[in-house]
Amino acid sequence: MAREFQRGHKAKISDLTAGTDLYVGVQITGPGLTFDISCFGLDADERLSDDRYFVFFNQPKSPEESIQLLGAQSGDTESFRVTLDRIPAQIQKLSFTATIDGAGQMSQIAPGYLRVVAGGEEVARYAFSGAEFSTERAVMLGDFYLKDVWRFAAVGQGFDGGLDALLKNFGGEVAEEEPAAPQPGAAPSFAPPAQATPAPAFGAPSAPAPAPAQGFAPPPGATPPVHTPAPPVHAAPTIVGPLHTPPGGTVPPPGPAPYAQPPGPPGPPPGYGQQPGQTAHMPPGYGQQAPSAPPGYGQPPTAPPGYGQQPQYGQIPGQAPGQYPGQPGAPSPYGAPQSAPQGGAGVAAALSAFKETPTGQRWTPQNKKLIRVDLGIGGQPVLARQGSMVLYQGKVDFSYKGAGFAGRIVGNATGQEMQLMRCTGQGQVFFAENATQVHPIELQGDAICVSAENVLAFDESLQYEVRRIEGHGIPGGALFTMQFQGTGTIVVKTHGAPVVLPVTPTTFADCNAVVAWSAAAQVIVSSQVRMRRNAYAGDTGESVNLQFRAAPGNFVVVQPYEV
């Protein structure tokens, strides 16, 4: 899923890909022109303080090989390999530049691009053409720069003079400011812009690239992004601990079993009270480390038997091995915790896994089900579904959002009216609802339709209108959708991990399960009249599907839950 960048766009690398071993390809061609494409490793003052980090045809790699020049391949005029985590600390910025060797000017170049490929998949693309330039003889195409984390910026800034002048610029003169981010007109980038985890949970098929087709060869292993890669939601293993099968399936040898209380463990295990000093807190009968073992559960002073060696429910030889998977090898019963977030004792340590993520962006997903908006960034109010605020900090005012909107949506499918509240002020507000997953969608001038029930919150800068899809058989008489347009973020909630389907001639969705679709798609209500409809238990024949018709590149989002 390549994200299309326009001049001035910036993004965190971690939002684009989890990888740090990146391939940067530049395609720049022009009739009769030859180009020198180079990478400047700049310091915090944007100077080339160390010549060894000027990677070009005469110096194909930096000293520790974090930046390597790879040459022309896969349709790219020039390519680099950048290993971000090996770049030394003094290098704060990598600037990729192209200069014309010989005569010519940048307005003559054919459409080209700078792209970032990670793991065989293109994750970012900045397309440019000669129309953006005039008499420049060099252009700074894009930057990787370190601002807390590595980020990528599409620069596209022309520069008079050739490579020498560019060098001089980085060497001595004041580095020019990056152009401010212009209002983008990019294709819908459905990826959450501020996902804390690198994995987008909600990928959408990339929309048709606005750049003219150029017939370049895709990078090795890359496939046309027709379908989204499976969201890594499912990649997480459900179970915490791995399954330790006893070697050879033997009956566990004697050894301290998980339940045992060794009379004198060499290092007192943290936390759970076997320390002599803690026994004072224990009620009588518990944790007595007395030499005379109390009857009952194994605390003899010698070999520590435990759970598993006790005759009453021990490992009867016939019992299937592996049922207590960890027993054979577990040397210290209450020793190091496995993978549970119990790195230390105490409330703070136990809860450290659930800490708030740091601020910095307007919309920040805290986890899959909770999103935070920082009203101070961007300075515009947020409209949110009433009751979706779970927590806020700072001076935030909540006010009822006028009845004009609410009135229009009364009579929504479920009979509830959707009511919004306006959040204004300075501070952070956390939104969540019913443990549904939340997905921020950043609109950059394009439009999306969202089923009204699935709207959680959105920037007030977005224009929205309520639409009614009527159809015979839709519960409540009509399906209400909200069409959003403009520049801003809308947060959509789904029950469960949704599926993003490309619109094909035969794309249908249940009107209760559909969440959102690209606004260019046309919706047709198709009553399901089937010969075999009675074959489905409970199907009354009333079920209504929505059919979507659109040009390729549009998509439909469906949740695994029928409201």
Added chain:
Amino acid sequence: MNQPLAGFAPAPVTARMENHGNHMLKVAMQTGNDLLARVGSMVAYEGFVQYEPNPPAVRQIARDWMTGEGAPLMKCSGDGLLYLADYGANVVVINLNGDAISVNATNLLAFDAHLTWGVERVKGLAKFAGQGLWNTKISGQGWVALTSRGKPIVVDCGGGEDETYVDPDALVAWSPNLKVKGKRSFKAQSLIGRGSGEAFQMAFSGQGIVVVQPSEDSTDRLRVRG
């Protein structure tokens, strides 16, 4: 035969309380170290574990808890492995180690019986109708397990000037040293929170943490079942 299920076998016991997955709690039970757990939360056990619903001591402490009907805690004792869950809610295990935490009654799953605990009405909140503004303050050396509908978030109140406001339905737990007060709707027209239309939040100030769940469903399912 059961290859796909093999990955769900219990991991070796390493502590008194552990998560099995995100939604289940595994407790290593031992004689003399009893456990207090929500009635109805047991999903499985092995070994010899006995249950005493509503023991007299608990009834005494929790006499104010909700409106009669007996205390919703049971005392579990014995040796073995005990598995607890609450209708698929996320389980968070905390080793108190001398700290204290104040937990919303519906979000408390289990805790060591030897901990110091008490049921108290949240101060400053005079009229919270219905659920769970009886909270349980727990402190001492031992383990506590909380439930949360969805993965919770922990917010540091920071001790700054600004208070942290929480929807009471989404509140799970907080540090007892925080100052709590109720806050009514800000403006006549603001309607935040669900239900009666009465808008209130709880305001926390001071040094400490607040644990919030991403859901306003504070229904006590273990009680609803009866």
